[in-house]
């Protein structure tokens with residue numbers, strides 16, 4: 001073959017390989033006719049030059065220049081090369097041992113490069129290193145997976161900076177790690193293909209390049225077939241391979257075909273694709289250049305990739321309308337391990353409710369904080385209200401409430417439960433359900449079928465969308481008791497109707513059983529949560545067969561179709577837990593714009609409640625219907641729980657249980673009653689027959705006297721016989737045994753109220769109390785009971801013998817008013833510091 005034919009063919013191959021050197025052939029033909037036949041050398045060099053120029057057109061700058069001559073300070077490209085620049089230089093074509101033009105292979109955007117030699121061959125190693133520098137310098141948005149089963153990662157050692165910056169994965173050196181690379185690539189591929197199938201463009205997604213410097217020795221048939229399948233499907237999903245060491249071995253079955261590939265054969269001579277000329281592969285680039293390129297790309301990526309909560313909040317606060325839904329940015333798309341576009345999540349007709357799952361420490365709290373700050377900055381409190389419930393130990397939502405250090409709060413937040421009781425959770429759900437009913441009524445009357453329409457018809461009515469977050473929601477179902485039943489009923493109703501009325505639920509759980517609990521309750525509930533957020537360790541959250549998952553904290557799979565395969569989006573969200581200052585600033589900005597000073601109700605299950613801190617105590621004044629204040633109800637507003645005294649028979653109060661908290665309840669009752677009587681109008685008799693209560697009784701006497709009231713301390717033996725000149729409250733610490741005069745006690749219970757005499761007594765033993773009041777026949781004589789640490793069956797005996805579910809626990813009491821027919825779970829008022837002193841026993 002003459003050199004001319006060779007060059008002509010070379011030009012043709014060059015065009016094929018690079019796809020953009022089509023002018024080369026044309027130039028060649030023109031040159032050949034113009035030049036004299038005997039002017040061989042000149043013609044040859046001119047043709048070679050033209051070929052070089054043509055090759056430069058196909059792969060210029062970082063993709064085609066001689067790296068040995070490239071200045072390390074040459075700027076990296078900041079934009080992905082245009083379509084048509086798919087060629088990259090791998091070496092130089094030789095003619096008569098002279099380098100004539102760059103040898104190019106079509107790679108990103110075109111196909112794969114497959115080489116029979118591996119990185120154990122220094123020629124291949126040099127080429128790979130050079131290729132990596134070229135591609136890294138030319139592509140700002142690239143994902144790399146590196147595999148080296150022959151030099152144990154040595155060939156990629158210079159790329160450590162890329163690994164550190166998350167551009168490349170850790171080099172896989174064995175077949176297991178290779179399998180992981182393939183699994184990740186397959187997932188990414190499926191995800192992108194699904195996006196494309198939905199008609200969305202994937203042109204802005206990063207390329208994924210898998211560079212295999214040599215296959216690990218254990219690689220079997222299935223891995224080879226997976227590689228071939230990836231090669232087949234890869235280019236349409238921006239995935240490309242550089243596959244070295246791909247050669248048939250003796251006594252092994254033949255390798256599967258790799259489609260879309262340019263072949264590189266590394267025998268004595270190196271041949272590239274159909275190029276008829278031998279090729280000398282690129283040598284390793286100068287180390288200074290490698291370092292400069294990798295370090296500056298890594299730096300750029302780190303800067304671009306840093307996601308902050310600031311990226312989630314709008315520049316101007318509260319500009320959005322929630323008429324048709326709520327939408328916020330949660331993070332950046334990440335189909336692999338590099339950053340992409342913003343990912344939005346919504347509460348709207350398509351995704352009215354969300355389900356979030358992930359293991360402990362999987363980032364659930366941080367994800368929720370990101371969402372809540374994103375929403376609270378976009379929508380004003382007239383557009384959005386928040387109810388936040390957390391059933392575990394933790395401080396997740398206290399972030400939104402006033403504290404000793406920072407009096408600000410997020411004005412959208414109506415109620416926050418931290419380590420809430422299930423009862424509190426059920427109360428919040430019940431309140432939301434009542435709101436549904438209210439909205440349903442409004443809609444009916446207005447003739448609207450959608451919230452958006454109702455808002456148009458009744459602009460004067462405040463109708464914010466409501467988002468209720470329930471963290472560790474499965475706690476609600478624990479026990480499978482009456483409360484669990486109520487919780488399920490509320491959740492079902494809210495999930496089913498919330499969409500129409502603008503009430504949205506976010507249920508989160510860190511346990512598999514949490515999700516299963518919901519699933520097993522009723523399929524219908526589970527199906528009402530179309531937006532699924534799978535954090536690391538999430539199980540059973542997505543559809544069977546949808547195995548999308550993330551492993552690193554800070555990432556989430558977001559699926560907007562009830563977990564359906566093909567609707568996953570992998571995203572990265574910022575770490576709100578390391579943005580204290582920013583969050584505090586946002587909170588204060590939002591707070592400064594509030595138009596109401598109503599603080600969120602904060603229910604912390606472990607908090608003591610103090611009478612002095614209750615504004616309703618401060619507001620007490622003399623009245624004809626005095627009410628003893630006893631504690632704060634476990635309800636949405638944490639209402640004050642009281643017990644009213646009037647002249648009807650049985651208006652007495654018995655506090656039952658061995659806990660010293662009973663003494664505090666008595667004190668609160670007496671002190672609050674004292675405020676409701678003019679001094680001199682009533683008398684307080686205080687008796688302490690329970691050991692340990694003397695001091696408390698004395699303190700009470702002091703306090704009542706200081707308030708100007710008549711107050712007598714009664715001695716044992718004279719408690720029931722002391723003369724009563726005017727209406728009297730007998731505050732009795734330790735009434736067990738009725739001071740040896742149960743008959744007198746019964747008489748007082750029966751006739752006292754008519755003359756203004758009421759007993760407020762602490763009985764340590766429930767059975768003793770029952771005996772003292774004359775057994776079950778005397779039940780009606782004491783209408784008020786505060787149950788502390790007494791057993792459910794004892795309480796049942798006192799109140800009427802039916803089955804009850806009282807679950808005695810520290811810092812809770814059950815306030816029963818038999819006349820009013822009410823039973824209220826409450827946190828009793830205690831003396832400050834009381835809970836630090838006592839270890840309650842049942």
Ligand SMILES: Nc1ncnc2c1ncn2[C@@H]1O[C@H](COP(=O)(O)OP(=O)(O)OP(=O)(O)O)[C@@H](O)[C@H]1O
Pocket residue numbers: 358359360361362363364365366367394510553554555572573574575576577
């Ligand atoms: N997006 C993120 N980027 C970086 N780190 C994060 C991110 N999200 C969470 N983390 C880290 O993980 C830690 C645990 O996160 P988080 O408290 O949200 O987990 P969790 O799932 O709520 O755990 P638990 O349920 O045990 O409270 C955080 O303190 C934070 O350091």
